[in-house]
Amino acid sequence: MRTVLRAGLLAGTCMAAAPAAAQDADVEQRLDRLEALVMQLVERLDAQKGQMESQQAEAVAATQQALAETKALQARQAELAAQIDEPKKQEDKGFRVGNTTISYAGYVKFDAISQRTSGGQVDSGNIVRDFLIPGAIPVGGDGSGWDTDYNARQSRLIFKTATDVGAEHTLNSQIELDFMVTPGGDERISNSYEPRLRQAFITYDNWLFGQAWSTFQNVGALPDSLDFIGTTPGTVFVRQPMIRYTSGGLMLAAEQPETTVTTPAGGRVLGGDDTLPDFVARYNFSGDWGSVTAAGILRNLRISDDDLGSDGDSAIGYGLSVSGKLALGERDDLRFMGTVGDGLGRYIGLNIVNDAALDLDGDLDPIFTYSGFAAYRHLWSDKLRSSVAGSYFKADNPVLLTTGAVTDESWNVFANIIYSPVRPVDIGLEYMYAKRTLENGTSGNLQKLQLSAKYSF
Structure with missing residues (x-):
């Protein structure tokens, strides 16, 4: 990736101005700074990706727990409903x-x-x-x-x-x-x-x-x-x-x-x-x-x-x-x-x-x-x-x-x-x-x- 960036920037520089020996050092410095910025960006993206994967796993676990709790609640509600259903039926009569x-x-x-x-x-x-x-x-x-x-x-x-x-x-x-x-x-x-x-x-x-x-x-x-x-x-x-x-x-x-x-x-x-x-x-x-x-x-x-x-x-x-x-x-x-x-x-x-x-x-x-x-x-x-x-x-x-x-x-x-x-x-x-x-x-x-x-x- 570093080689590609250098080649691209060098080609652009050469087309924009005539080649000069005095400019080589400046170009190298720019390339180094740009490369450093890119690497920092890549590392940040990698860190964000890992954080997102961790958050996604936590979200999945939380969702599964919520579903389990919901099912348990629904089962309890059904049990309670069954317990009061017969009295309700009887109350009708x-x-x-x-x-x-x-x-x-x-x-x-x-x-x-x-x-x-x-x-x-x-x-x-x-x-x-x-x-x-x-x-x-x-x-x-x-x-x-x-x-x-x-x-x-x-x-x-x-x-x-x-x-x-x-x-x-x-x-x-x-x-x-x-x-x-x-x-x-x-x-x-x-x-x-x-x-x-x-x-x-x-x-x-x-x-x-x-x-x-x-x-x-x-x-x-x-x-x-x-x-x-x-x-x-x-x-x-x-x-x-x-x-x-x-x-x-x-x-x-x-x-x-x-x-x-x-x-x-x-x-x-x-x-x-x-x-x-x-x-x-x-x-x-x-x-x-x-x-x-x-x-x-x-x-x-x-x-x-x-x-x-x-x-x-x-x-x-x-x-x-x-x-x-x-x-x-x-x-x-x-x-x-x-x-x-x-x-x-x-x-x-x-x-x-x-x-x-x-x-x-x-x-x-x-x-x-x-x-x-x-x-x-x-x-x-x-x-x-x-x-x-x-x-x-x-x-x-x-x-x-x-x-x-x-x-x-x-x-x-x-x-x-x-x-x-x-x-x-x-x-x-x-x-x-x-x-x-x-x-x-x-x-x-x-x-x-x-x-x-x-x-x-």
């Missing part, structure tokens, strides 16, 4: 007292049911005429005609509270009532029925205390049916008191124990001295494709010497259930459940069989069962939808202990069409066929046609 929002929800449902049974008559007022109970389908008798009943017993009331205890914690509660499976007036005059407790629980942050759906049951997989449950033979269905911890998709619970036992005479006895809770572990997976749940249960089945006149005994019960709801395009979904285990009796199909049988020595023999269902729902339009479903239950009863008069298997199928003229209202028609078979081969079936109208609020 309720009122506020101090720091507590009190709200309500539920539905009014009318059912017109006509059914017949091939194995015997079901008496008027019997709950078997209100919804499917597989273990109570009559067998071995004369067929009935078509019996028709109207009722509004499934109508439900839900009361909720959400209390503001600061941004770091959440405190909620829920009490739920309906009028199913309760005594009261008959069909002659008043059709009055007593309310019953369905759910009653408190939630504090990740903890739940109270009566709720069993953690072993996935309510989100239940089919879209007019019958109270729909696919009852293949469904885990239990509500009971518990302590539950939830973290993300993980749920851990200690739930109320209760052992149901089949006696050598074929009867059912409830053990009154359970000591350990039923332990449940569950994980929920979800995405745009739908949701899947895997749940396991461990039980201590127990009877004492004052239950059946024996010396008492205990046995291990266990089970695994996989269930879910899968999106099949924009208008269809598939709901399913599969459950297998030993000593699960009261958890499956409204206690189709018992948890265990009692042998001649007074020892418990857990009863192995497997069951499941699948339900396909299609939306014909925004106001019209249909579901078809089927379920199955099978028990491996120790027949020498239970006799042949206990249920060996049960299954059912149904299809419906439901119309929603406006969003909160459903009007539907459903046909169901169900069958129950005993270990001795005796069987009976149930056919049901149901018309329902439901208004959710």
